[in-house]
Amino acid sequence: MAAAVTTPAGIHSLLETQQQAFNRAGAVSAETRKTRIQQVIDLLVDNCDALADAMGADFGEGQNGGRPRAFSIMNDILGSLGSLKHARDNLDTWLETDSRTPFAPYDQMGGEAEVMHQPKGSVGIIGTWNAPLFTLFSPLACALAAGNRAILKPSEVVPQTAALVAELISTHLDPEVIAVATGDAEIGAAFAGSPFNHLVFTGSTAVGRKIMRAAAENLVPVTLELGGKSPVILGRSADVDDACRRLAIAKGTNGGQICISPDVLYVPAEKLEASIAALKTHFCALYPTVDDNPDLVAAVNDSHLQRVEAYLADAEDRGVRIESSHPDAASSTRKRPLRLAINPPADSQIMQEEIFGSALVIKTYNELDEVFDDIHSRGRPLALYYFGQDKDEEQQVLTQTLSGGVTVNDLLMHAAMHEAPFGGVGASGMGHYHGYEGFLEFSHARTLFRAPAYDPRAEWGMLPPHHDQFETMMRAQVTKD
Template identity: 80%
Template sequence: MAEAVTTPAGIQTLLSRQQQAFNQAGTVSAATRKARIQQVIDLLVEHCDALADAMGADFGEGENGGRPRAFSIMNDILGSLGSLKHSRDHLEQWLQVDERTAFAPYDQLGGRAEVMHQPKGSVGIIGTWNAPLFTLFSPLACALAAGNRAILKPSEVAPRTAALVAELISAHFDPEVVGVAVGDADIGAAFAAAPFNHLVFTGSTAVGRKIMRAAADNLVPVTLELGGKSPVVIGASANLDDACRRLAIAKGTNGGQICICPDIVYVPADKLEGLVDGLKQQFRSLYPTVDDNPDLVAAINEPHLQRVESYLADAKGRGVRIESSHPEASGTSRKRPVRLVIDPPADSLIMQEEIFGAALVIKPYTALDNAIEDINSRERPLALYYFGTDQDEEQHVLTHTLSGGVTVNDLLMHAAMHEAPFGGVGGSGMGHYHGYEGFLEFSHARTVFRAPEYDPRGEWGMLPPHHDHFEAMMRAQVTRD
């Protein structure tokens, strides 16, 4: 059994082996791709319980754990299986010949053209701790469907999960098809600097910039799934009770540690207090207690907990109003109630940094365009949400903002669509995975033109030596039609 690589030299050696194997094998068949995807599916199904236990332990020890097993199964294992099964079941359709029309007059002479979607080679996939399986296996589904090989780099912040992924991949896969690299930030830096044929990173915008700089030295194309301060716009026509319920569900999901979790809610000023009271009530109904609640997900570790707490302390020190869904936690766990930060100043930490935890900014507005202006003053978010039934207002929000994806009258849902691309824009990333767009992301679109046997260029006077009227012939074709 091959072991996971743990050194920069090991990454280079494994990558070289994968690329050599790729070149020797050439483009692999649909059957081979489906078999590789099925291997990953079988791994996840067979080791579901062990993987869920590892994720739970990474989020916290103790009687109530740090993350419910059922949530880990739903979010990471079922989420990954959905991506893998969709790719398995659709890849033959995606591999159909993409015929194109040859240019005139060669199209009339028998010329033919097509676009081949060929695998790129070896894809490096850097996962993150908040969804430690999904951020590895969902992009892997598309990479394998496209015919590539891959090396996974699990997050060192979830060490038990990373170790188990390394063990299972090493046991189930030839490392020349799918391998694993494990280690700390130094190994991550070496991984990002390796000459992959494509690189995928999920994580923060700040680290994403470093990843892109490292990849640039080898001209490696990148897919960056980042984050940002995803906004929610509560329209004047919104059902406030329903919006509060759905917001509470979203902020409770994974303890708010999701890249598309809402960070800022814009609400009409006359609905502010109704939103604050309703959101606290809805959160309490989902989670009656905090410290001892097995359904509530803890902050992944103490540094991440203290990061969020520092944002709240900064706001409190500025005199900002903060409302909590529950009395403050006892400190016996890393679980926290949702804290609502009402209208903090633009230069406060919680307005500058992605929260990624159990807190939410509430910003009242008197004119919708003021909310839109504030959204557009920051980098493009990974997600945007609108609540309301006014179609004109909805279109105004959608056409005057830009984000990775959108859910209307709910939250988080668009990311679960396997038939539609998931990805960011600007500060929230670039590129996509999921579905056909994910297949295209990890493929090279290679144009192939097949020339007809008959070549008329000499008869048309288009070859040297050119006659006196050649320029006039060319100039006559410069038209507006």
């Protein structure tokens, strides 16, 4: 088996090899697709512990690294397996003939129509560091189900995980079907600028713009899974304590380093202090200590830690009230307590940038319209959350906001559904993966019309030379019915 490619020339050569193999092979049967998916499932299952260890090591030092093995298994390995198994088990249904009704009067004359869903060719998948396996293998599940080949580009921010993924795939899988490219930003730029048949990127909005510009040079269709400042709206009918318990769970997940992690919590002004107290209490119950807590995920590296700390320092310099779940916690590692920034100004860094760490903005409101105005002042978020029992208010939130996905009375849950599309809108991305919509994303929808044996157009006076009533016939059909 070939080793992972590490140069721009290697990427171009590998892509050409895959695309030539795709063209030679022709139709990709359901059994071939299932076999390829199963090979990836087997690889993840057989190497579960080694992959979890690599992710832990990339997030920090120590026996368990900076990320618990159990969390890495749950989030990345089980999450990936869920996507792969769902695609494998539902593929036959997805591949059923998609019949369509031909236009009149050919529908009455024996004409037939359908939409074929054909593979596009070779898909490039650029993963991210915060979910280094899931952001590679979940879209891969849909790409393989659609009959494509793929080249994966793991994030260089998690080098041990990237190296192990490259080694395992290069050793166990056919590079003409699934291969890996590794390297820094230069390799990433070459990858994004290669003439794939489809390109997937998970990461920041800023980098997403660069990816889309690079892909446009080759007219490569893109799926962008980005981020944004995902809001949480606490309605007046919400159970504050339960909402804050669930919010503490979400902010603790992966140390807040997740694309759908909540960034801004909107609370009624009269419930501010109760919300702060409940958040701190529940976060402390989940994580009684910080530095020595094996359940708490560390910032992935010093650069990302200092980025979040700089947001908080900027807010504090502006006179913003900062509350900490563990005000006396030591900071000898990259693990941090939950910090709350109360009503920061709109031009503060923490309100301008996605946090992606163990911090949360809390903003008070009196009327819900204030919340909508503030949400609309920024790009569309990848996720939105609402807590409350008022169905009219819930409907108001759903109809007056726009986001990638929504969870009501909890957080993060909508992204776990394999049977529903996951993706952003506007600044938070475009396109979907997961489930049938992911299968469609990586397929070319090819319309097919089978004409009936008899062609009536001459008999109807539709062909040249046109008689003098032809225009009258056409004009008579221009109606509002």
